[in-house]
Structures are given as structure tokens and as C-alpha cells.
Amino acid sequence: MRLEPTEAAIRVMQRNYPDCLLAVLGGSASCGEYNEQSDLDIIVIERDGYDFSRKTIEAHGWIAEIFILSLSSYREYFDEGVLAANPSLQRMVAEGTVLRSLPEGVEVRADARRDLNYGPMPLSPSDIAEYRYILTEFLLDLTSPRREGEKWFTVHKIASTLCEFVLRANREWTGEGKMLFRLFNRYSPALGDRLEAALLAIYREDDPEDLIALTEEVLSPYGGKLLVGYEE
Incomplete structure (x- = not known):
């Protein structure tokens, strides 16, 4: 049975990343615009671990695409998005549905919002x-x-x-x-x-x-x- 997207994402997070600092559901599933072909876009910030990894799993009737960053590496990938004028990670973190957040996770979200609010560099x-x-x-x-x-x-x-x-x-x-x-x-x-x-x-x-x-x-x-x- 296909669970409601937020509930499905919470279960994925609890099973796979129970100690994460931040987990956010982004994309169409987080804003009620999903359909039968939609997947779950989940971003996870962990205290330690790989700089960046990405995996796709099937769970609770959904295909879930999971982006995992560490507390020490997320800023580097945020900066890449800013330089490309395409801050997709910041959008997910700042605008998505929070599944879990510790104090460090709150600061990561604030960092994402600051980037989005500042805007891209002007064209030369x-x-x-x-x-x-x-x-x-x-x-x-x-x-x-x-x-x-x-x-x-x-x-x-x-x-x-x-x-x-x-x-x-x-x-x-x-x-x-x-x-x-x-x-x-x-x-x-x-x-x-x-x-x-x-x-x-x-x-x-x-x-x-x-x-x-x-x-x-x-x-x-x-x-x-x-x-x-x-x-x-």
C-alpha cells in the first residue's frame, strides 16, 4: 500500500537515518502536487559520513531518491549551487517538509534560506x-x-x-x-x-x-x- 508521502518519508528516515541532524522531504511530494509517477526527494544531513552520496530505493509504495551530506560538507555543495545559479539543495532544505531536525539542522536550514534570499550573482x-x-x-x-x-x-x-x-x-x-x-x-x-x-x-x-x-x-x-x- 502506498502511504501518504510525508509518512512514507518519515519511515524511510527512521529506518535508514535515525540519528541524522536534518531530514527534509522536498519536491512535488512535499507541496501536495504529486501524482502516480512522482517520487520522494529526501535530503539528509548527518554529523559524519561521506561528503555527498545519492541513492534510490523503493519503500512504502514509493521510489525514494535520497541525497546524503555531512555537516562538514554541505556548504561546499551549497556554494556550487550558488555559483551555478541553481541552488536545488537549498530549495529542498529551505522549502521542503521537515522530517527531523536537531539544533545543527536548524542552522543548516537557516543557511539555505540565506542563500535563497540573497539571490544569484549578477551577470557580467x-x-x-x-x-x-x-x-x-x-x-x-x-x-x-x-x-x-x-x-x-x-x-x-x-x-x-x-x-x-x-x-x-x-x-x-x-x-x-x-x-x-x-x-x-x-x-x-x-x-x-x-x-x-x-x-x-x-x-x-x-x-x-x-x-x-x-x-x-x-x-x-x-x-x-x-x-x-x-x-x-
Whole structure:
């Protein structure tokens, strides 16, 4: 029988990590947005142990993906997320459902919240130029003769890079996969709607014009498209 997600996660924690300093259930299961294909994302902070390990188990009707860090190592991995502007561990720790927490665990959560509240580092002029160049190249690929498979890969790269650029340019955190679009849409529902409509126009009607126009509009305040003259 499949248990309610929090109860299932508590049992996993009690059986496998009863002495942990902090255990948190993150992801869709922690906010009531789960479905039959959802899994349990559990992050565990232990006093000692490996710097970082990750394992997947099956328990109580769920697939559980467990991320284990030590008290001495978590900061290093938090910093990696900050530098990449994708603090996935901090999101889980700060926004998830707490399963167990000792005083040291409370401080880890406070550390995660401080990172999230501070925001990512601003893009440098060279970073912005790189995004402009990459998106310009992808747009050229999209409008050039191509095989169907190449077109879909190009569309995917434009959509993900566009979302990432908008978020980074406005000092917002990014994510991966569906989380990237969620964050993009949360930042600007209007842009989220336009991107979704542009993608549908390509998939249903093979019409890339809306995606091209949206990308050019996003790049315009930063100097527009860039190809000739770009330097690294």
C-alpha cells in the first residue's frame, strides 16, 4: 500500500537515518502536487559520513531518491549551487517538509534560506554577450535547412537558454527541466504564456516566428542579437 508521502518519508528516515541532524522531504511530494509517477526527494544531513552520496530505493509504495551530506560538507555543495545559479539543495532544505531536525539542522536550514534570499550573482557584460551570441546562433540554426530531429533539439535549446537568460539577467535563480519553466513562469506569467504558445505553434504548425520574435524581444534591451564582433 502506498502511504501518504510525508509518512512514507518519515519511515524511510527512521529506518535508514535515525540519528541524522536534518531530514527534509522536498519536491512535488512535499507541496501536495504529486501524482502516480512522482517520487520522494529526501535530503539528509548527518554529523559524519561521506561528503555527498545519492541513492534510490523503493519503500512504502514509493521510489525514494535520497541525497546524503555531512555537516562538514554541505556548504561546499551549497556554494556550487550558488555559483551555478541553481541552488536545488537549498530549495529542498529551505522549502521542503521537515522530517527531523536537531539544533545543527536548524542552522543548516537557516543557511539555505540565506542563500535563497540573497539571490544569484549578477551577470557580467561578458556573460550577457555570451547569452546573446548563443541565442543568435540557435536562431540561425532554426531558420536554416535542417532535419526534423535537429529542429527539435534546436527549439529545446532556445527555450531553455531563453528562460535561463531572463532569470539570470534579473537576478533570479534558475533550475533544470520542468523546474526551469516553473521559475520562468513564476517570474513573468506573461512571458511564460508567450513561450508556451510559441512552442505550441512550432510543434503543431511548424511555425517558428513567435519563438523568434520572443527571443529577439528579450534580447533587445541588452543590445539585441550578436554574432559578428563577439569575443571571449
